[in-house]
Amino acid sequence: MRSIVYSLTGPSHVFSLAEREPVSPGPGDVRVRVTVSGVNPTDWKARARTDAPLGFDEVVPNQDGAGIVDAVGADVTGLAVGDRVWIYLAQHERPTGTAQEYTVVPATRAVKLPEGVGFDVAASLGVPAMTAHRALTVHEAGPSRLSPGALEGRVVLVAGGAGAVGHAAIQLAVWAGATVIATVSGEEKAALARAAGAHHLVNYRDADAAEQIERIAPAGVDHIVEVSIADNADLDGRVIANHGSIAFYADNGGASATIPVRPTFAKNIRIQGLLLYTVGEPALLAAAEDITAALRDGVLPVGEAAGLPLTWFSLEDTAAAHDAVEQGAVGKVLIDIDGSVPRAR
Numbered sequence: 001m002r003s004i005v006y007s008l009t010g011p012s013h014v015f016s017l018a019e020r021e022p023v024s025p026g027p028g029d030v031r032v033r034v035t036v037s038g039v040n041p042t043d044w045k046a047r048a049r050t051d052a053p054l055g056f057d058e059v060v061p062n063q064d065g066a067g068i069v070d071a072v073g074a075d076v077t078g079l080a081v082g083d084r085v086w087i088y089l090a091q092h093e094r095p096t097g098t099a100q101e102y103t104v105v106p107a108t109r110a111v112k113l114p115e116g117v118g119f120d121v122a123a124s125l126g127v128p129a130m131t132a133h134r135a136l137t138v139h140e141a142g143p144s145r146l147s148p149g150a151l152e153g154r155v156v157l158v159a160g161g162a163g164a165v166g167h168a169a170i171q172l173a174v175w176a177g178a179t180v181i182a183t184v185s186g187e188e189k190a191a192l193a194r195a196a197g198a199h200h201l202v203n204y205r206d207a208d209a210a211e212q213i214e215r216i217a218p219a220g221v222d223h224i225v226e227v228s229i230a231d232n233a234d235l236d237g238r239v240i241a242n243h244g245s246i247a248f249y250a251d252n253g254g255a256s257a258t259i260p261v262r263p264t265f266a267k268n269i270r271i272q273g274l275l276l277y278t279v280g281e282p283a284l285l286a287a288a289e290d291i292t293a294a295l296r297d298g299v300l301p302v303g304e305a306a307g308l309p310l311t312w313f314s315l316e317d318t319a320a321a322h323d324a325v326e327q328g329a330v331g332k333v334l335i336d337i338d339g340s341v342p343r344a345r
Contacts, residue, residue, distance in 0.1 A: 003100035004318040005058050009050055012319035012326075015061070022102040025073035030107050032085060036123035037098040037315075037335040038064035040164070041250075044322040046091075056095035061318070062335070063091050064126030065098030066119040069110065076107045085110040086122035088130060088288065092277055098123075099318050101337055108281070111288045114296045119341050120310060124164070124302045124332045125291060130276055132169035133287040135225040135247035136176070138272040143176075146290045148297070152177035155217040157239065159183050159204070160227040161193030164332050165249060167308045168300065169225040170196040172291075175299040178223075181216055183209065189330070196307030204232070213239045220244060220267075229271075230254035237263035245270040308332050314339065 001022050006014040025031045043062050065087040069079055079085070090105045091097035113122055133146060136156065143150040156173040160166045161182025173180050174197040182198035184190045190201045202212045213221065213235075220241025226232060229246070230253035236246050237260035246269060264271065276284065294300055302308045309331030313321040318335055325333050 001101035002315055003060050004315065005060055006047065007054070007058050009047060009054055011048065012044070012322045014047065015319045015322075017316055020100070023096070023104050025071050025104050027074040028076060028107055029073040029104050030069050030076060030079055030110050031071040031102055031104045032065075032067040032087060032110055033070045033102055034065050034067040034098050034100060034337045036066045036119045036341055037062045037337060038123040038126055039321050039325050039333040039335065040064060040127045041325055042127060043097075044326045047322065048326075058095060059091070060096045060098075060100050060103070061091065061322070062097040062099045063089050064123055065090060065103070066113070066122030067337075070102060073107075079107055079110060079112060084113040084119075084122075086113055086125050087111075088126040089276065089284070099315065099335060108285065108288075111292055114292065117295050120334060121295070121300060121302050123334055124308065124310075125168075125300065127276060128164035128332075129168040129172070129291050129300065130284065130287040131165050131249050131274065132172055132225065133290055134274045134276070134279060134283060135165075135169060135249060136173055136223055137286075138247050138270065138274070139223055139245040140243060140270050145286055146172055146176045147293065148175060148177060150176040151223075154178045154222040155181065155220070155241070156223045156225065157181045157183070157213065157221040158193075158198070158225045159232055160252075161196065161198055161201070162189035162307070162330060163227060164308065166193070166225065166227065167196045170198050170307070171300050172294060173223075174199075175294050175297065179217075181213060181221065192304075192307040192309070192330070194307070195305060204235070210235050210238045217241075223247070225249075228253035230257040233257050233259050237269070240264075240267060240269055242267045243269075245272055247272045247274055249274050302332060304331070310334055312336055
């Protein structure tokens, strides 16, 4: 099979295309014939980091993907050969991700796709959708799960509504009944957040951004899905509601943040960091179940018309795909492993 591999960390040119034998699944594992591999910032950052050992002699990149179950190991229930699945955290604690024709993953990380859901949607889930789910379910007053009506009466602010996590957060929050405000940097990204379903849009570069949010939500924002707490802590502290939650999932804007003390303690704010690699299996399984339920309801479409433009690469061009994500490509970057997937934009 064709695999993208690397044995040293560094720039994307460390990748090479190699022929490798498919591995048989062990107990509790399934082997998936990968059709689409999704690229996230975490993938290029893991490849580029030089402050930690690689951990394996050879690594295949990319955590997310989609495909068809090709073989099933012992003790696996609920999945069978021929099932269409979406994959998350394929490379977590393993050397083999989805940038190859076949990958072996724990059965819990290959989730059966509802009928009619395309592989482009499926490969766009994983890290972004599961991060969004977690950010929306850490409020001290719940809910801990998402479903229609679960966020009824609540206001959600999604910072960076045109990003992959922001896009999924908007879609999931609207599905769950919330009123959604998205902050964006300009009209082009506003159009994407609007297409995703955001009810209100605010340009965070406006001098009166906080006032705009306060007019929309005079009682305050209940949940904030935050991509840049270093930049937005003051704004968040001002517009958050009493007992609100600020869930941050990235270090955009800097490696440290200054938290406004009085607004956050006076309003009993929960400031919650989140990282899928360490969030724990119960949270991952809950997210996988709820996201799959949302898929059944047709909630998570992709493509420019749905607010998430797709940029496609071939397996041979995986380095270029990583470079595109590193350089801030808008929307979602996908790798068509065998050239068989209809390419929505």
